[in-house]
Amino acid sequence: MALSGKRILLIISGGIAAYKSLDLIRRLRERGASVRPIMTKGAQEFVTPLAVGALAADHVFTDLFSRQDEQDVGHIRLARDCDLVLIAPATADLMAKAAHGLADDLASTVLLATDRPVLAAPAMNPKMWAHPATKRNIETLQHDGIRFIGPAAGEMAESREAGTGRMAEPLEIVAAADSLLDDGPKPLTGRKAIVTSGPTHEPIDPVRYIANRSSGRQGHAIAAALARLGADVTLVSGPVTIPDPAGVRVVHVERAEEMRDAVLAALPADVAVMVAAVADWRVASAADQKIKKHPGESIPTLALTENPDILKTVGHHTTRPKLVIGFAAETQDVEANAKVKLDRKGADIIVANDVSPATGVMGGTRNSVKLVSRDGVEQWPDLSKDEVAERLAAMISEQLMRG
Ligand code: C5P
Secondary structure, three states: OOOOOOEEEEEEOOOOOHHHHHHHHHHHHHOOOEEEEEEOOOHHHHOOHHHHHHHHOOOOEOOOOOHHHHHHOOHHHHHHOOOEEEEEEEOHHHHHHHHHOOOOOHHHHHHHHOOOOEEEEEOOOHHHHHOHHHHHHHHHHHHOOOEEOOOEEEEOOOOOOEEEEEOOOHHHHHHHHHHHHOOOOOOOOOOEEEEEEOEOOEEOOOOOEEOOOOOOHHHHHHHHHHHHOOOEEEEEEOOOOOOOOOOOEEEEOOOHHHHHHHHHHHOOOOEEEEOOEOOOEEEOOOOOOOOOOOOOOOOOOOOEEEOOOHHHHHHOOOOOOOEEEEEEEEOOOHHHHHHHHHHHHOOOEEEEEEOOHHHOOOOOOEEOEEEEEOOEEEEOOOEEHHHHHHHHHHHHHHHHHHO
16 A cells, blocks of 8 residues: 555545545545645535544645744645645636646645645536636646546536536545555556557548547546556547546547557557547548538438458557457447457457447446457456456456466
8 A cells, every 4th residue: 555654635625526525534544644634715615624624633724824824834845745735626726727827825826836746636517527628727737747536427416417527436536546656566567558549530521520439438447547557558549528548648549540550650569458449431532622512413422441450450460469459349249249359350358348329338437348368258247447447457467477
């Protein structure tokens, strides 16, 4: 447990998810960490400093201009006398401030003054999370080196609204903090991994394209899980709306051919996990100009041509990674189709899942998969995509270690 003996500066900002921070404090302390809380004004509307201070067994810092606190500790020391700054919940407002370097209260000032690692657990309404302003701010903060955990998808606490915006669960935050603080050797240190994720967009003309419903959640989660185990990860992602995972090199592409080129450029690697839902076909000759609708003229037909099969290319490559893993999204005969794919694509493992609309897998957050290899078939229980990623990363590290 990397958390043992570590000092966590916990910034609680003003969202309903602040109630989960009480549990988070307990979980951190159970693991031997000490927690020094800072609460924004907003946070104090949701939980009281009394409760936070009692659980943390420390003074709660709330005010930038408190003469007493400044004398005792001082905001600069507060920002540096810790091993990790953890923001949970991190509101859209606090992240907007941090992205712009504003410092008009204690929390934002500490974020500007700290030279310690920062981990943020965002929580907000799904519309706020999806807003371009929030997206821009998150991107800026990621670029500045701030790590993120969540938000997750699900029902919001304050409304019946569903979508992405729920704060990660306290135990997930604890695990993320633990791995961030863990600087010991990890099982995949020194190993290179390539992961593809998301859909591809195949242009019809400059404004239209052929796409599919892949969200990129599973591929991104796998890239993040491999990075947490110490791997040097290149994630080649098609167009998705989810943020880049922390600690991963991301190459953004649109078309299957661009994805193949990026994957081949990232070789050699120890493991390749091809999760992207690559379009099987593209338009044979995409138009340079927008195809116009002219009254009375016939309806255009799209002539398609085959896209490169990236998994197959990697599976049969001269510098083939030791472990090549594919995904098979099927709506029928899941297992039989996966077995055929193993040989055809030169893969070691096919992770097969049923993506019939009734399962809600495509675009959803859960997954029920079967691992098909030459050794047989292993059915995994219904898990979140993050849990599938954790298990798969653990299995990859085990197989690579076996040699
Ligand atoms: O044949 P199918 O598309 O079902 O195979 C799925 C697997 O192959 C996935 O791992 C996917 O990422 C990969 N694939 C690919 N390039 C393609 C089509 C599929 O890498 N053109």
